[in-house]
Amino acid sequence: MTMNKLERPIELAKTDPAPDTGKRKDILDGARRVFRAAGFDGASMDKIAAAAKVSKGTLYVYFRSKEELFEALVQLDRKDAAEQIFKIEDHDADPKEVLLQLGERFVKLMADPDHIALIRMVIGAAEKLPEVGRMFFEMGPCFGIEQLATYFDGQVARGRLMKVGEDTTMAATHFLTLCQGSITKRLLFGLAERPTDAEIRATVESGVRVFLRAYAPDCV
Structure with missing residues (x-):
């Protein structure tokens, strides 16, 4: 046939x-x-x-x-976007400040109308073009998680985050999820306008606060 x-x-x-x-x-x-x-x-x-x-x-x-x-x-x-967001130059800086800055960069990208449109396009085409869906996922979320996990590994070695042997890849996933709150999902489904910088900052601050309560050394 x-x-x-x-x-x-x-x-x-x-x-x-x-x-x-x-x-x-x-x-x-x-x-x-x-x-x-x-x-x-x-x-x-x-x-x-x-x-x-x-x-x-x-x-x-x-x-x-x-x-x-x-x-x-x-x-x-997707070119260079993830590299710019997850580039951490000062590994000796206070992890809280590093995470606040990184989280804001990340959520601002996720909330950008062009990025939301791109996600919708990729999801809409993924069934027919699974390779494009895989490429998008590897260039974006996977790359970001890997970079963040590497940073966490260094902070664990310095005794500033988590315990030795903690799953830093899972921690990176938790962090990115917490920073977004419901912002990305609401935008994807057209349920909200683009958030202000102040709203993004408040969401990220809440996510960082919860993350550190779970992973800071004095809380584990």
Whole structure:
């Protein structure tokens, strides 16, 4: 039996992202608008070409398929974001201050309308493009947890957080969950407006307070 187009397995590009030339950037910007407005299923190369103001021939010079274009868009929108958020330069600083600053950077990204739109796009396409979902998860949440766990390992060695042998990966997961509170979920479901910096700060402070009660040395 012949499979229809949607049933055929999709092979995504495994090469590194190409340089963002002006034309390529125009295409990605157009694709972003189309994917956000129509979703993955509703988007087409025709619509993307029109939004980017290029011919279909030019579009296919840069991207062989809608799937490849979507993957490139996710890579671009995730590029360097996690590294910037979870970069900790002073490992000797007070852990509470480090966590407050990191938590605010993290939640501000999570609450950004463009990031919320990206999450929705990836979730909407994940069933047909599981590799993109996996890539998004590994470039974002997994990378952040790993970086934070490494920081916690160093703080454990200094006797400033947790006990030796504590699961720092689980601790990192707890921390990121506590910092978000209900902010991200409410935004994803369209139940709230973007929070103010003061609201984000209050949520993060609450999360850090609970985290330290569980993991600070004098509480374990």
